[in-house]
Amino acid sequence: MLSIKDLRANVGDKEILKGLSLEVKAGEVHAIMGPNGSGKSTLGHVLAGRENYEATAGSVDFDGKNLLDMDIEERSREGLFLAFQYPVEIPGVSNMEFLKTAVDAVREHRGMEPIDSVQFMKLAREKCKAVNLDDQFLKRGVNEGFSGGEKKRNELMQMMLLEPKLCIMDETDSGLDIDALQVVAEGVNAMRSEDRAIVLVTHYQRLLDYIKPDFVHVLSGGKIIKSGDRSLALELEEKGYGWITKEVA
């Protein structure tokens, strides 16, 4: 589904990704771990197409298409979803309106009619319930005045509504207490399916107790320097990142 080869990318003038390669197949859950400043978040934004995050070399193939050629919105419509580490607050734009516009944009791309308002309302309420978010949040401005945990759950709700093929979750666990973490984990687990892939970008092993990944990668210095199964995460938890960077060096 996602094939990244030797990807190099700059943020502004600075090179952050330095030849990153990663293969993700449908149905798989990957965890990308790494120390601060290793390029984890950059990877998410390069894949989502953020301005100033520029791929300078390498390739990214998404379901047979060149991802790097697409506009931001096109990537989303093709089924890529980035759950933001820091979701943006947009006062004055109701969450409901935003969600419906997004869902309709994706539906249009799939050749479907816009969703009926009443039906959408029902669906959105359901998803709110699934992520344990009061449906009053639908009436509020996008992320406006939401707590950290509420923002993360709002991201998850968007993901559920948009039904992407590939979910990239950028530090979705950071700043969550254990109850919120479990809600988020349940939601993500419910999204696991044969035709969907999930990439968890995280700093902490803790999340992986709740969402069991098939693969764990260590990102350091803009490259994936080690890959393994879940046991790698536990080893990292125990020993920190130092030993790998040394081992690889």
Next chain:
Amino acid sequence: MAAFTQQAAELTPAGLNWLADFNQRGRERWKVTPFPTRKTENWKYTSLQALADGSYLRWPQAKGAELSEQVDAIEGLDACALIFVNGVFAESLSCNNLPESVEVVRFSQANESQQQAILAKLGSIADSEKHLFAALNDSWLQEGVYLHVAKNAHVKQPIYIHHITTPEAENFAVNQRLLVHVESSAEATVVEHFSSTEEAQNCFTNAITELQLDANARLTHYHLHLEEENTLHIGGVHVNLERDATLNSFMMSLGANLQRTDVVVNHRGEGAHCGLNGIYLPNHKHTVDFHTCIEHAVPNCTTHEVFRGIIGDHGKAVFNGRIHIHQDAQKTVADLSNKNLLTSHNAEVDTKPELEIYADDVKCSHGATIAQLEEKALYYLQSRGVDRERAEIMLSFGFINELLEQLAHVPVRDYLTPLVSELFEKKFDRARASA
């Protein structure tokens, strides 16, 4: 422009006898006040050239036009409504449920005691020595509305004053006046709605509103300029706030050839509060100009003022926000924020916050920004599949909607919100068509 001053002074109202002296005083003041040029600080960015040829100096011909089908009133307001067409009263008062403690009367219908009450207040709030067009309004005054709310009365029903303009064969002028006196501990809502029929307009409106809030009185006030774009409208809202009085006012200008509003709020008694919010959305070749001036003459008063504008096409906005804190006005809390979004390279905004402080124990802030849409927010929307143009519209709307959401009266909010969103939709359609 000296010619204009002279001609305007010669245009006399078919006035009311009891107003004759008042008219005369206004005329004299008008004649001695120099007409503004681009060098006059208060008019630096707004040209009055459109008035120069004097073609608007003519009273409308129509008497009580029938317009009922075209009246686009605010629905669901359940208000006491007064409708004027080109300055002429057009529909019978529909103030059935007003308590006795409230008087709403047109100047032409005022009885003797009401005339006395009107004369006692008229012109005492709007300073026609400082405000040229208030002097002109005084001199032209023939019809107006007087609202009086007696002590302790709580009027739930909004008083809705709707001024509609409709084109005539030749250019013309309309003079409008509203005088509101809310006595102590009374409460009321006033909605001033200026609109026009959809045709090309050829009206120059000069409107003055005077609001007197006695001790502990509360007034919610809406001032909505929603006329078609070729109107000229110069207006003023002048307010006196006595001890512990509260004014919450919301102003909106959709944009026209000229929409100038001077707002003056005088804090005259301790503990008074002024909440003043406004929105302006000029595009095409519109000019919208707000000059607000809050006078803190006494201690312990508060002002919270927020104006936001989006300026598109060749539109121009002028915002001058002055807060003047006199030496005695200790413990004043005042903040002023003016934010502007420019959506076109040809759009212009001239914003000037002016904080003048002579007291030493006050808390004040002011700020003005001119910005483009936030890239981070656009990215967020786009990353959810929303295309760039749509994302821009959504953010622009949100920027304005933040203030609309705060409106206390749901029918007003429900009336204005689609107007704003439609305005942005039109822009969206144009962007799509040209893409």
